[in-house]
Amino acid sequence: MLSASRLAYAYGNRMVLEDVSLTLAAGESVALLGANGSGKSTLIRLLLGIYRPLRGQIRLGAEPLQGLSAKERARRIAYVPQDHGTAFPFRVLDMVLMGRIPHQSLLGRASPKDRARAEGSLERLGILDLADRPYTELSGGQRQLVLIARALAQEAPILILDEPVTGLDYGNQHRLMVQVRDLARSGYAILQSTHYPEHALAAASRVLLLKDGRILAEGAPDNVLCPGHLQALYGVETEFVETADGRRAILPVCKESHQGSKEFSLSTQRRKA
Known part of the structure; x- marks a missing residue:
């Protein structure tokens, strides 16, 4: 559905992506997954057609991405940014209806079908009660859910989410991961960048690790998300434990600091509990 072959990109003389395929x-x-500065956001901008690769090619099906108009791309790829600010107090429903623009004529107005799609997206995420609220008055987490609803209303078969849990509390993070998993099961193709390996365990069928602009590893979460890879990505020791329901959990291993102060091991504390 979406493929990229041997992508390279540079900011001036600084290479930020090299030989990336997916x-x-x-x-x-x-x-x-990747640390800050690993090239995740640049890769996403390339896949959206915002940037042109220095080398390599991106295809939507059999067609080169750059050969498609912005409207054609929007019918096939929906994007959820980390955050979005607007000075104008649009109603939440009107924000979500913006996701229907690729399906309308140049001077078209929202149809009953467009409204139904928008309301259905809000309902799916459990925020239909926000429909008449001004977007500017929402919390950061609520705004993020509205952006996801807008992407769902767009009805593009591919969803690209750039750190979608930004601003979400623990409960909404969990509910969103359930939605991501269910959307994939219903046929969507989903790519999400995240800083949370546990979210990849919960919602991903495949994991891609990006380090210094190159692919470090790719494969099934249980195979790729290992202590060695996470140490290479983030510079922290981790270990995996089995939860009461048989799932794997990732825990950091906290050690004594250089100053000699004693820090407890989260993993040890979990095992004792």
């Missing part, structure tokens, strides 16, 4: 198929949820 595929994204219907029914797949791919998690993109």
Whole structure:
């Protein structure tokens, strides 16, 4: 559905991506992990057609991405940014209706079908009660859910989410991961960048690790998310434990600091509990 082959990109003389390839198929949820500055956001901008690669090619199906108009791309790829600010107090429903623009004529107005799609997206995320609220008065987490609803209303078969849990509390993070998993099962192709390996365990069918602009590893979450890879990405020791319901959990291993102060091990505390 979406494929990229040997992508390279540079800011001036500084290479930020080199020889990056990936595929994204219907029914797949791919998690993109990497430390700050690893090239995740640049890769997403390339896949959206915002940037042109220095080398390599991106295809939507059999068609080169850059050969498609912005409207054609929007019918096939929906994007959820980390955050979005607006000075104008649009109603939440009107914000979500903006996701229907690729399906309308130049001077078209929202149809009953457009409104139904927008309301259905809000309902799916459990925020239909916000429909008449001004977007500017919402919390950061609520705004993020509205942006996700707008992407769902767009009805593009590919969803790209750039750190979608930004601003969400613990409960909404969990509910969103359930939605990501269910959307993939219903046929969407999903790519989400995240800083949380546990979210990849919960919602991804495949994981791609990006380090210094190159692919460090790619594969099934249980195979790729290992202490060695996480140490290489983030510079912290981790270990995996089994939860009461048989799932794997990732815990940091806290050690004594250089100053000699004693810090407890989260993993040890969990095992004792």
